[in-house]
Amino acid sequence: MDTKRGTIFEKNLSGQDCEYVCNCSAVGSLDVNRCNQTTGQCECHPGYQGLHCETCREGFYWNRTSGLCLPCDCVPHGALIVLCDSSGKCQCKVGVTGSKCDRCQDGYYGFSRNGCLPCRCNNRSASCDALTGTCLNCQENSRGDHCEECKEGFYQSPDATKECLRCPCSAVTSTGSCSIKSGESEPTCVQCKEGYTGPNCNACENGYYNSDSICTECQCHGHVDRTKTPKICKPESGECINCLHNTTGFWCENCLEGYVRDHEGNCIKKVIIIVVVLLMGFVGAVYMYREYQNRKLNAPFWTIELKEDNISFSSYHDSIPNADVSGLLEDDGNETIFSVSSSENSTSALADVSWTQFNIIILTVIIIVVVLLMGFVGAVYMYREYQNRKLNAPFWTIELKEDNISFSSYHDSIPNADVSGLLEDDGNEVAPNGQLTLTTPMHNYKA
Numbered sequence: 001m002d003t004k005r006g007t008i009f010e011k012n013l014s015g016q017d018c019e020y021v022c023n024c025s026a027v028g029s030l031d032v033n034r035c036n037q038t039t040g041q042c043e044c045h046p047g048y049q050g051l052h053c054e055t056c057r058e059g060f061y062w063n064r065t066s067g068l069c070l071p072c073d074c075v076p077h078g079a080l081i082v083l084c085d086s087s088g089k090c091q092c093k094v095g096v097t098g099s100k101c102d103r104c105q106d107g108y109y110g111f112s113r114n115g116c117l118p119c120r121c122n123n124r125s126a127s128c129d130a131l132t133g134t135c136l137n138c139q140e141n142s143r144g145d146h147c148e149e150c151k152e153g154f155y156q157s158p159d160a161t162k163e164c165l166r167c168p169c170s171a172v173t174s175t176g177s178c179s180i181k182s183g184e185s186e187p188t189c190v191q192c193k194e195g196y197t198g199p200n201c202n203a204c205e206n207g208y209y210n211s212d213s214i215c216t217e218c219q220c221h222g223h224v225d226r227t228k229t230p231k232i233c234k235p236e237s238g239e240c241i242n243c244l245h246n247t248t249g250f251w252c253e254n255c256l257e258g259y260v261r262d263h264e265g266n267c268i269k270k271v272i273i274i275v276v277v278l279l280m281g282f283v284g285a286v287y288m289y290r291e292y293q294n295r296k297l298n299a300p301f302w303t304i305e306l307k308e309d310n311i312s313f314s315s316y317h318d319s320i321p322n323a324d325v326s327g328l329l330e331d332d333g334n335e336t337i338f339s340v341s342s343s344e345n346s347t348s349a350l351a352d353v354s355w356t357q358f359n360i361i362i363l364t365v366i367i368i369v370v371v372l373l374m375g376f377v378g379a380v381y382m383y384r385e386y387q388n389r390k391l392n393a394p395f396w397t398i399e400l401k402e403d404n405i406s407f408s409s410y411h412d413s414i415p416n417a418d419v420s421g422l423l424e425d426d427g428n429e430v431a432p433n434g435q436l437t438l439t440t441p442m443h444n445y446k447a
Helices: 270-296 344-390
Strands: 007-011 017-021 060-063 068-071 079-084 090-092 108-112 115-118 154-156 164-166 208-211 214-217 259-261 267-269 302-306 311-315 396-400 405-409 436-439 444-446
Touching: 270 344
Parallel strands: 405 444
Antiparallel strands: 007 017, 060 068, 079 090, 108 115, 154 164, 208 214, 259 267, 302 311, 396 405, 436 444
8 A cells, every 4th residue: 555645545456546535624633634544534633533633522612713622621610511512611510600610609609629608698698708608788787797697776686587676775865786685575775875774775864854855964063962862853854852061942053041152162151251251350450450550650669778777668658648658567666767687588578478468368359259249149040040930820910800800919929918009099998818909980990
């Protein structure tokens, strides 16, 4: 058998040579003119098959654009089979997508040798992260990696639906969040704002009152004992309860009768104020008098002149006509010059004693004035209290009848009370029982 390029020559039965053509594919074969001399099988490129290399091998598909057999490249983990259709699309497992079955479709995650897993979002989301499985765009007021929780301001209903319901907590009175404990049917607000209390933060806390649906702090200025009166003020109006420290008023803003407010804002008795004012006035008068004396005198109150054998005392009294200074120093004579020891210590002590006595006299006078004033004010206060407790009825009671007017007074309870001068009339008479009879030309009046 002789061969030529692209042609096969064989002898027939009669011994003559016959010509055989290969007809290999120009695209699929390695050489269009080379084929097996016996079978005529052409040598094919990878991905081609057939006698003339005219079709695509399994796992390859015919690309119409390029006219070549291209590999399917189906991913074994995601594809059911390695074959693909004429467009090169592989047949994927459930939850897997892509022309090569190389990724998870929406609603699935975790691409592996077993394919993809469905997203676990509690039916509140249709998609999740393809790698981690974290749910995306949770619906129905839910949140969490698997939409298993409720958003802030919502709680999960205790029934089988597990629906996320809005918390009954106002953002004005609380943080807006709530929670529900196992076995309970109603939620409780997590945290109330200052001044609010209750399961739903809809009531005012002790020390606050309701002012136009807003809990406002009681304005009692610290004059209510929180221990004895926890509410401090009435929750519905804000009126302070049991004002202390001698105060009164809606907000304990006023002092009780007989009390006044000092410079520190405390309510103290008027008596103390009067005593302090009088005492300050007296001290001021003494101070002004002493200042006046000091300015009037150009020399010290006492002038002491030392001589060899005596000491000469001169005072402001020497300038006053007919001034009697004989009693200033205890001596049998009335002279202003005395023979005493020349010791300077004795002279200084004598002068100091005079000023000490003066200060003692001033202090004594102040104490006496204060004691007398306090006694007087106390007596007046006690007398007024006695009078207020003794009188339970008005001073005068007038009773009108058809033909007379009956007057009764506090004097009726006083034995031998003389009421004859209460009405000026010559015809007035005093009955033995203390009633006063008024006589007029027309009518008689009894009192």
